[in-house]
Amino acid sequence: MDYRSFLAAPLLALLLVAGQAGAAPARAEVPLHYGPNDVKAGEFSFQILRGFVGNLTASGFDTYTVFLKPEKAGEPWLHVTMPSSQGLGYNLRSYESGDANLVAVSFYREGGQLYAVEAERTGTTPAERLKKGAVQFKRYKFNGDTDVPMFERDDVVRARAPFQDASEALKKEFFGAAGK
Structure with a gap:
């Protein structure tokens, strides 16, 4: 038996184990309940308020308002805004139709950074929403600015598979094992 053959099997096993140990874990979603949620990311402390807006259709939705908490009591809580002009869209929100969850x-x-992600499903007509459709993930990164705290657009990634609901795309693809 050649010495190379003798060393090949243990070396191959070592490389396989090292590859598994070095594999990046899937992203971990920050669990949020309705009401205030304290979230720490790096040196910053946030409070994310999750609320619900009901209406007379099947299109109620969740809203998310993010505050940067002050270091000392009595100082202002700073609203972490989204990239939008004139106060429109400062908060993140989901969007439901009677047929599908279109934005999650x-x-x-x-x-050490806090990210927000919006999964947005295509399909604007009722017929389109009854079928699985393309989903894009819009990622926003906290800018780290304590004077004007904002989420800034980081990137947009298209889901590999079509989904009926944007929330399903977040769970299965963005945060799932395939999300990294």
Whole structure:
């Protein structure tokens, strides 16, 4: 038996184990209940308020308002806004139709940063919403600015598979094992 053959099997096993140990874990969604949620990311402390807006149709939706908490009591809580002009769209919100969840929102931490992600499903007509459709993930990164705290657009990634609901795309693809 050649010495190379003798060393090949243990070396191959070592490389396989090292590859598994070095694999990046899937993203972890920040769990949010309705009401105030304290979230720490790096040196910053946030409070994310999750609320619900009901209406007379099947299109109620969740809203998310993010505050940067002050270091000292009595100082102002700073509203972490979204990139939008004139106060429109300062908050993140989901969007439901009677047929599908068209926009879903979630948060995660990565590298000491807080990120918001919007999964947005295509399909504007009732017929389109009855079928699975393309989903894009819009990622926003907290800018780290304590004077004008904002989520800034980080990137947009298209889901590999079509989904009926944007929330399903977040769960299965963005935060699932395939999300990294």
